[in-house]
Amino acid sequence: MMKKKDVKIHGVNGISLSSVHSGMYAKKRLDLSILEISSGSNIAGVFTKNKAKSPSVIISNKNINKYCPKYLIVNSGNANAGTGDEGLKDINKYCKKLSLAASCKTEEILVFSTGVIGERIKTSNIIKSIPKLLKNLCTDSWIDFSNSILTTDTCNKIISKKIKISGKIITITGVAKGSGMIMPNMATMLSFVATDMKIGKTELKKMLKKLTESSYNMITVDGDTSTNDSSILIATGKSLLSYESLTLKDKKIFYKCIESIYKELAKKIIYDGEGATKFVTINVKKVNTKKQGKEIAMSIANSLLVKTALFAQDPNWGRILSAIGNANINIKNLSNITISLGKILIFKDNKLYKKYNEKLAYKYLKNKNIEINVVINTGKEETTVWTTDLSYEYIKINAEYRT
């Protein structure tokens, strides 16, 4: 895990933020934020594939494709999902207020919500907080922002990097939230990343899709895709350095840097997975396609029996084998696969490996970070998925949430 002292958060030129306690929770905590995006920025977004989309997602998805957003408004404590037309009207109410106060069109606002599903959102709390939010906008409020979007999360998730490209210093800063209802499909619960690199809209969209595929779309806590997943990438262009004009080598440097931010944010969600006692990396190697690898890795990652065995620190590898057998893939012959825990080879040549030492496996599983390595031996691709174990605490959190 990241050491606390490593965390330095850099403002991104072109982005101002502010957060308040609007009263979404009984507890006094930050729960509502605004991001102001300077003109000339480009913004890309990917949203949940859950068919019961929150009105927030419906509006953001519509506006991001037609207009160039100037403000994001983000609340925790209420997902505004399962609220239908009333939910849409509620959003319109507070977006109208924001548009008047900030002199923009309501269509230039994107809306994000996270929290309990099925309850009306407290529009009056939002409306009365807008003047204060606009007054306090500043470039250094990323940490407050990262805290304001949390729900069952036990810690904030924020990464910030500076990187020298083509003689210029480029900044990338991003936040995410998520802990349960996590198996993002095109996006995580909520993620906002900004850079001062100049990137064209088409390129930015393409980049976000690719970034999402290798980060948020590779994690699962409980196999549940939320109604509100949204992931936003903003390129303000304030550095005046244009991505499209970079050499191929510099493009790669930038992409590698931003990809590491997405992967680290995704991993932070798993480290903070509800009730998690283990951080589990599942590598599926030598497989025909990345998609096939993902099917296998996700089948292992979402198996309750694998997850409970990991919680018990029991090298019950038969459950891993069974989960591989349940993956939605077209491989008939599993007799060439190998299964290892970390570097401890367990299953090979269609049977328990001769030199397998179960005591070592028990010892290995006492670690917080566990690697499950599966080699399919049918192709050349590989995929990595990150997940949690399943503990009593997960049940407790989800049996008690709302009460």
Next chain:
Amino acid sequence: MMKKKDVKIHGVNGISLSSVHSGMYAKKRLDLSILEISSGSNIAGVFTKNKAKSPSVIISNKNINKYCPKYLIVNSGNANAGTGDEGLKDINKYCKKLSLAASCKTEEILVFSTGVIGERIKTSNIIKSIPKLLKNLCTDSWIDFSNSILTTDTCNKIISKKIKISGKIITITGVAKGSGMIMPNMATMLSFVATDMKIGKTELKKMLKKLTESSYNMITVDGDTSTNDSSILIATGKSLLSYESLTLKDKKIFYKCIESIYKELAKKIIYDGEGATKFVTINVKKVNTKKQGKEIAMSIANSLLVKTALFAQDPNWGRILSAIGNANINIKNLSNITISLGKILIFKDNKLYKKYNEKLAYKYLKNKNIEINVVINTGKEETTVWTTDLSYEYIKINAEYRT
């Protein structure tokens, strides 16, 4: 649930059984059984679709299609899965012994195993038990048989019925086992049903497939399909009444009776689901196809967030809505659906139902038997799936199993 006094178990003419304690478990308990099937019987089987099939499943699936089985040998305590060629050789060893002792071909034996995955089976224990098993064969040992196949089950699962058809009394008796690793795909963990009705092999196969689809394939405890699922239907023909010669009305009477047995056995598995505190019936109505209905119902049934809310007796219907939205179906518009808990209407016209009384919903969820009713309003089909909640006890059982 069935009252104990209702349970009368009838032997099926043409089937003899016996069970012993062979020593698969440390504890002294029945763990090994043989069924002898009289000549002239027809037998159909369906097996797991898990690609990491147990050698038992591989052998049974091969033999059932080529030969007319005379013996079934069934053990608990070891699934003989993940054992590859060695597992096949082990089975050959004890089947050879049985074939010699019982004067049949090894190919006339079907093999079933359930228990821990990935460990070699104790062939010597089986071999030394065979003489005693053969000596004690008798038609009345169904209850012992039902007990001998249990693993984490807390109770046996057995149903027996007599029914008068075309002036003759027909008997159907069946047993099943299963509690965890339950989301059968073509069959449950283990199920054996026998009748003295005469049924042709083709018809029997067709019948079993249809019966499985409406019973075992409609249940889930934890979404995990096992490596050993097998479901066997035997028609001994000893009643001399032929199914094919029945009137359409009598065929329906028989089918309804045997279908009720399959559904009751499937429900018994759910009642005994690992750690279950609730028996949950999910009805999805007015849907285009039964398959679509099943996708929706299974998405609800396998959602950890729905399951933990049910455990908490919390009418957190937003999680049901989100699970519907996650179903692998091609419905874009969910605004016409309704969601009810029992008869309590909650969600209608794309919002919380005006007259919804949350107190009543909390009260309703205190019942052990819960119904979730979802109306999709796009078609005329309907599907029912049965499932459990997810409790601390499930984690305990699966974190402690094997230790």
